[in-house]
Amino acid sequence: MQTALSSPKKSLRAVLVGSAVLVLAASLGTGGAAGSVSRAAPGCNRGSLNIERHRYGTAPSGATVHLYKLTNSHCMRVKIITYGGIIQSLSVPNRNGRTRNVALGFSNLDDYVEQNDPYFGAIIGRYANRIANGEFTLDGVTYELPVNNDPNTLHGGPKGFHTKVWDAQPAQDANSVGLELSYTSRDGEQGFPGRLETEVRYTLTENNALRMHYLATTSQPTVVNLTNHSYFNLGGEGTGTIYDHRLKINANHYTPVDSTLIPTGRIARVAGTPFDFRTPKAVGARIRNSHPQLLTGLGYDHNYVLNGGQGLKPAARLTDTKSGRVLHILTTEPGIQFYSGNFLDGTLIGTSGHTYRQSDGLALETQHYPDSPNQRNFPSTVLRPNETYDTTTVFKFSTTG
Ligand code: GAL
Numbered sequence: 001m002q003t004a005l006s007s008p009k010k011s012l013r014a015v016l017v018g019s020a021v022l023v024l025a026a027s028l029g030t031g032g033a034a035g036s037v038s039r040a041a042p043g044c045n046r047g048s049l050n051i052e053r054h055r056y057g058t059a060p061s062g063a064t065v066h067l068y069k070l071t072n073s074h075c076m077r078v079k080i081i082t083y084g085g086i087i088q089s090l091s092v093p094n095r096n097g098r099t100r101n102v103a104l105g106f107s108n109l110d111d112y113v114e115q116n117d118p119y120f121g122a123i124i125g126r127y128a129n130r131i132a133n134g135e136f137t138l139d140g141v142t143y144e145l146p147v148n149n150d151p152n153t154l155h156g157g158p159k160g161f162h163t164k165v166w167d168a169q170p171a172q173d174a175n176s177v178g179l180e181l182s183y184t185s186r187d188g189e190q191g192f193p194g195r196l197e198t199e200v201r202y203t204l205t206e207n208n209a210l211r212m213h214y215l216a217t218t219s220q221p222t223v224v225n226l227t228n229h230s231y232f233n234l235g236g237e238g239t240g241t242i243y244d245h246r247l248k249i250n251a252n253h254y255t256p257v258d259s260t261l262i263p264t265g266r267i268a269r270v271a272g273t274p275f276d277f278r279t280p281k282a283v284g285a286r287i288r289n290s291h292p293q294l295l296t297g298l299g300y301d302h303n304y305v306l307n308g309g310q311g312l313k314p315a316a317r318l319t320d321t322k323s324g325r326v327l328h329i330l331t332t333e334p335g336i337q338f339y340s341g342n343f344l345d346g347t348l349i350g351t352s353g354h355t356y357r358q359s360d361g362l363a364l365e366t367q368h369y370p371d372s373p374n375q376r377n378f379p380s381t382v383l384r385p386n387e388t389y390d391t392t393t394v395f396k397f398s399t400t401g
Contacts, residue, residue: 047071049177049206051170056081057109063165065109070177070204075099076397078204083112084162085123085181085200087230089237089351092208092397095324102325104231104238104361105351113163115348118341118356119229122162123200124155126185126192127381128227129303129337129370132262136373138193138382139221145191152260155229157190161198162229171201178203187219194220194385209396216389223381224389225368231341231361232327234320238354242341242362243284248317249277249338251304255369255378256293262371263378267305275302280319283340283362298342299359303335303369312392316364324399331366331393334379339363366393 049072056067065083075093080086090103105120106112116122134147145153155162166181178201185196201213214226233242254275255263270276274286274294287299294300306315315336318327329336341363344356372378383389 046073046075048073049172049175051172051177051179053168053170056083059083059109059165060113061165065165066168068168068170068179070179070202072177072204072206072208074206074208076204076208076210078202078210080179080181080202081109081112082166082168082181083109084116084121084164085166085183085202085228086112086116086162087121087202087210087228090210090230090395092325093399095399095401100236100323101351102232102234102236102327104233104356106348107351107353111349116162118231118344118348119155119162121228121230123166123181123226124229124365125161125198125226126156126190126196126222126224127153127373128155128225128229128365128367130154130260130262132260132371132374134191136223138223138373141193143191143193150260152262153191159190161185161226166200171203176203176205192222194218194222194383196222196224198226200226207396208398209394212393212395214389214391214393216383217387218383218385221382221384223373224383225372225381226389226391227333227337227365227367228393229363229365230395231363232318233361234318234325234327235323237361238350238352238356241284241357241359242320243282243287243359244320244322245283245362246280246319246321247277247283247338247362248280249304249336250307250314250316251336252278252307253305255303255305255335257296257302257370259296261297261301263303263369263375265375265377267377270304275300275304277304277316277338280317284359287340287359300338300340300362301342303337303367305369306331306334306336312394315366318362318364319400321400324401326398326400328396328398329364329366329393330396332391333366333368333393335367335369337363337365337367337370339365366391 134145134153171178203211
């Protein structure tokens with residue numbers, strides 16, 4: 001277990017070039033790290049492990065926002081902005097090596113500041129998903145949170161971590177390139193107790209994995225539940241719905257919700273329901289089924305109880321048979337929210353200039369279960385001053401014939 005957040009940046013090799021662009025280039029040999037996608041497919045323009053920094057804009061607070069572009073030598077590229085720690089784009093090759101951005105998002109900072117109601121690509125904190133009626137009691141004290149999704153608190157409140165400008169430190173070693181984001185949330189911010197020191201380390205590896213390592217410590221007992229809210233369309237952002245993507249979720253159970261999308265407390269079996277993704281199923285195959293939980297969620301918007309206990313374990317696999325792109329999600333978290341983009345209503349214009357409509361992307365948010373601070377039978381989200389919150393999630397890409 002980690003004991004401190006301020007780890008030495010031993011792998012850091014940064015060179016500031018001028019004031020606008022920072023470039024870190026690995027002096028790798030020709031080999032690099034072997035992985036399941038290590039052979040470059042035709043059409044894939046191999047680069048090298050590299051990180052660049054560009055100015056992206058100015059946040060409402062007046063802080064400068066940067067965009068970091070992380071590239072590996074196997075055709076994967078990730079752009080992360082320091083506003084919200086947002087994954088602005090995530091480009092991966094198809095089976096022929098053609099690279100395309102598979103993450104929904106916006107093309108400019110103003111859109112992220114003014115209309116990111118779907119939380120595209122953002123770090124979510126302090127508490128991913130909903131806390132019922134904007135309140136919880138910890139050690140006998142009741143805390144009131146701002147209600148931003150009537151009658152509940154959603155994704156850490158209106159000024160959650162998705163709206164903060166994070167400090168950024170690039171990092172690199174022989175087989176990966178990374179960005180270490182940190183943010184200190186003051187005691188009482190958005191109603192949560194304790195000063196929370198938070199760090200999210202993004203690492204792009206040579207086997208086309210993006211690893212997210214979340215760390216936090218607190219000055220007082222509190223609750224924490226961090227995630228990343230990327231939406232995927234493996235055919236490419238802006239290319240239509242994900243109905244024909246095939247999804248596998250390693251879960252025998254899920255947590256049904258009430259009409260305000262708060263878990264009822266029941267841990268229900270997926271067997272015999274449209275929620276059963278234990279073997280790969282097309283996302284759209286049963287989404288119009290009249291199961292009451294699909295009516296409540298306007299589609300899938302549910303937390304799955306992952307099989308497999310502690311440690312990093314395969315949670316979900318998403319396959320686009322047309323492009324051949326495959327996303328494997330691994331996590332140390334006990335749950336994953338499968339959200340089929342039900343509230344996308346055609347009013348937002350995405351990165352490539354297309355509007356986003358219902359199910360044009362889906363989110364798979366690794367997490368502790370929604371509303372855990374108010375639900376005794378759910379795994380605890382309490383963090384105490386002598387502990388370190390330490391979770392990892394990996395988005396790993398490959399291709400299939
Ligand atoms: C999801 C949540 C949905 C919706 C969405 C943002 O994580 O489960 O109900 O709030 O975020 O639009």
